[in-house]
Amino acid sequence: MPDHALLQVTDRGLYCEAGDFFIDPWRPVERAVITHAHSDHARRGHSQMLCAPDGVEVLRSRMLPGAVIDPLPYGEPVDHRGVQISLAPAGHILGSAQVRVEFRGEVWVVSGDYKLSPDPTCRPFEPVRCHTFITECTFGLPIYHWAPQAQIANELNAWWRRNREAGRHTVVFAYALGKSQRLLAAVDPTIGPIVCHGAVERVNDEYRSGGISLPPTQRVTDFGPGELAGGGALVIAPPSAVGTPWLRRFQPCETAFASGWMLVRGSRRRRGVDRGLVLSDHADWPGLLAAIEATGCQRVLATHGHTSVLVRYLRERGWEADSLHTEFVGERDDLEVDTPELPVGTAVAEEPA
Numbered sequence: 001m002p003d004h005a006l007l008q009v010t011d012r013g014l015y016c017e018a019g020d021f022f023i024d025p026w027r028p029v030e031r032a033v034i035t036h037a038h039s040d041h042a043r044r045g046h047s048q049m050l051c052a053p054d055g056v057e058v059l060r061s062r063m064l065p066g067a068v069i070d071p072l073p074y075g076e077p078v079d080h081r082g083v084q085i086s087l088a089p090a091g092h093i094l095g096s097a098q099v100r101v102e103f104r105g106e107v108w109v110v111s112g113d114y115k116l117s118p119d120p121t122c123r124p125f126e127p128v129r130c131h132t133f134i135t136e137c138t139f140g141l142p143i144y145h146w147a148p149q150a151q152i153a154n155e156l157n158a159w160w161r162r163n164r165e166a167g168r169h170t171v172v173f174a175y176a177l178g179k180s181q182r183l184l185a186a187v188d189p190t191i192g193p194i195v196c197h198g199a200v201e202r203v204n205d206e207y208r209s210g211g212i213s214l215p216p217t218q219r220v221t222d223f224g225p226g227e228l229a230g231g232g233a234l235v236i237a238p239p240s241a242v243g244t245p246w247l248r249r250f251q252p253c254e255t256a257f258a259s260g261w262m263l264v265r266g267s268r269r270r271r272g273v274d275r276g277l278v279l280s281d282h283a284d285w286p287g288l289l290a291a292i293e294a295t296g297c298q299r300v301l302a303t304h305g306h307t308s309v310l311v312r313y314l315r316e317r318g319w320e321a322d323s324l325h326t327e328f329v330g331e332r333d334d335l336e337v338d339t340p341e342l343p344v345g346t347a348v349a350e351e352p353a
């Protein structure tokens with residue numbers, strides 16, 4: 001990128017010099033616009049943060065006490081040193097936003113993480129016209145193509161029903177923020193009790209208080225001794241619960257990991273789960289292309305994941321395109337993540353995708 005670019009990558013993050021603010025910076029800064037509360041985008045230690053109103057509560061619960069977070073309603077521009085900043089829904093998790101930055105007639109949009117698939121737990125992605133689009137590219141290969149959400153939900157419900165009939169529990173590993181609530185919104189709560197790990201239940205409460213309707217869920221402490229012995233529950237737990245005593249009470253069980261990576265052959269076996277649920281909160285390949293197309297942009301800068309394939313694809317079709325090196329990590333394909341407490345400014349790889 002040329003030096004005078006409206007947004008530039010610095011050692012602290014994506015920076016707008018004209019407006020003197022950062023977007024999702026990975027080191028503590030004065031002024032940060034935060035696209036969403038996943039930890040690789042929302043680090044601690046900034047003096048002032050701006051985010052979408054839907055996202056304030058989930059963001060606040062991940063920040064240090066007393067963090068200054070100002071809500072900026074979607075579509076309402078604020079002027080900062082002559083730079084107009086506004087937010088548009090990104091369809092990724094509750095409160096996720098794209099950031100539109102305009103200065104002297106030039107418009108850039110930073111997508112944050114986004115998906116185009118329908119998700120009843122957050123506002124749908126809204127394309128924003130711009131000259132330069134900084135897009136995430138977690139699943140930027142043509143092999144990534146998500147099945148309709150209803151199909152995934154049917155698969156999950158049928159599997160849970162079979163397990164219940166066989167006296168087994170059904171354990172789904174999913175990131176605590178976003179994915180777990182999307183799963184909850186998709187399941188059929190008439191099949192049996194739904195038990196959520198404490199880390200998931202905390203976020204459920206935040207979603208419910210944000211007006212998102214989720215089926216009734218229970219904590220493990222709601223059950224007396226032996227009450228879970230007959231199987232039949234749907235258990236939603238973060239990947240970090242694997243191998244913990246908390247999980248051992250749900251025996252016998254079958255397990256699944258909910259992630260876009262489950263589309264890749266061998267992923268399920270490598271993760272040591274019985275099943276893969278191909279459910280991602282990121283755009284698939286057709287989604288990335290549709291989103292880019294809808295912005296009407298001339299230039300695309302791609303971050304997260306396999307950017308080179310997308311960059312080449314776009315260049316061959318007349319876009320200006322480049323990879324942008326950031327510290328965002330995209331959706332992780334392992335179970336070793338989902339660290340709830342991160343020290344200030346830590347670049348720990350966690351993407352509760």
Ligand SMILES: [Zn+2]
Pocket residue numbers: 036038092113351352353
């Ligand atoms: Zn995210």
Ligand SMILES: [Zn+2]
Pocket residue numbers: 040041112113136304328329330351
């Ligand atoms: Zn991300």
